[in-house]
Amino acid sequence: MQEHEDQNVPQQVEGKKLDIVETREFTDKEAAYAAFERAREKLLALNSWHELAGNVSAVFTLKDKFGRPVARMPEVGDYVMIDIPGPSPAYGHGYDWVTVVKLEDRAADGYVMLSLKPSPPPDEKDSNTVAHFFSSHSSTSLIVALTANKLQVSYYGRNETINTDNKAIVDDIRNLFVGFGAKLGLSHPQWKKLVLGILG
Numbered sequence: 338m339q340e341h342e343d344q345n346v347p348q349q350v351e352g353k354k355l356d357i358v359e360t361r362e363f364t365d366k367e368a369a370y371a372a373f374e375r376a377r378e379k380l381l382a383l384n385s386w387h388e389l390a391g392n393v394s395a396v397f398t399l400k401d402k403f404g405r406p407v408a409r410m411p412e413v414g415d416y417v418m419i420d421i422p423g424p425s426p427a428y429g430h431g432y433d434w435v436t437v438v439k440l441e442d443r444a445a446d447g448y449v450m451l452s453l454k455p456s457p458p459p460d461e462k463d464s465n466t467v468a469h470f471f472s473s474h475s476s477t478s479l480i481v482a483l484t485a486n487k488l489q490v491s492y493y494g495r496n497e498t499i500n501t502d503n504k505a506i507v508d509d510i511r512n513l514f515v516g517f518g519a520k521l522g523l524s525h526p527q528w529k530k531l532v533l534g535i536l537g
Contacts, residue, residue, distance in 0.1 A: 345441060345450045347476045352498035355525065356491070357532050363486045370447065372537060373483040376490060377449045379535045380481050381410045381442075383417060389534025394527045395433075396420040404459030411437045411451060416459050421470075423515060426508045429458045429468025435477070447483030452476060455500065470515040472500045481535065490536040492528045 363369035379389060387396045398418040401407050407415070415437045425431040439452035454476050455469030456462075467473045478493040501509045 345439065345452065345480065346478050346493045347452075347495045349495050351474065352472075352496050353494070354497065355494035355528070357525070357529050358489060358491045359532050359536050360487055360489045361536055363488070366486060369483060369486040369488060372488050373447050373481065374444070375537055376481045376488060376535050377442075377444060379537070380449060380451060380479055380490075383411050383451075384408060386531055390527050390531040394530065395422065400459060402459065402462075411440060413437050413440050416456065417453060418458075419469075421515065424511045426468060426470075426503075426511055427505045428466065428503060428508050432458070432468070433470060434458045434468040438476070439478075448481070450478060450480045452478045466502065466504055467500060470500055470511070472496075472498045472502070474498055479532075479535075488536065490532050492532050494528075 361372065363372060379385070383397055383399045387394050396419070398420070399407055399411055400416040400418055402414050402416070404416060417435045417437070419433040419435065421433055426433065434456050435453040436456040437451065438454045439450065441448070441450045443449065455467040455471050455473050457464040457466060458468050474496045475498060476495045478495070480491045480493070482489050482491070499513060501513065503509050
């Protein structure tokens with residue numbers, strides 16, 4: 338499992354990092370693989386993440402490369418619109434945005450990984466300005482991996498630096514407020530609940 342993490346989780350270079358790892362062990366391989374399949378489905382059902390993470394969590398909406406809502410598994414190049422409780426950014430039409438930059442789905446091997454990075458909103462895809470409280474250097478990786486009878490669900494936040502390079506000063510202020518909260522650990526409970534919800 339360490340090999341998967343080394344290959345798919347970006348190297349930590351700057352800012353803050355956040356690791357959340359939860360495991361569950363089963364008595365036989367059949368039960369373990371059935372649990373892996375359930376966890377895989379939950380990870381890839383991105384539109385339902387807020388149901389796993391609780392009432393106060395952000396709401397995630399999967400959209401295609403044109404910004405249209407979709408009810409399917411994520412694909413590389415898709416967007417995710419994030420409705421975070423609290424002040425909303427002006428840029429991004431009131432939402433934070435990330436894109437799916439990597440998806441490795443090897444169900445037969447008991448492994449699936451999804452990686453997201455802050456991005457502009459779909460209608461400004463050529464912009465260099467991201468619509469997110471973290472900068473474009475940051476990333477989020479979620480991994481579900483099965484080794485023998487042990488199921489592991491992991492969250493890896495890397496290079497979490499606050500985005501203060503915005504078109505509007507009000508968004509810089511908002512991002513400082515939300516970003517500092519996340520760096521102080523206020524986002525940890527939400528991601529922890531999501532990881533535990535995926536683990537089942």
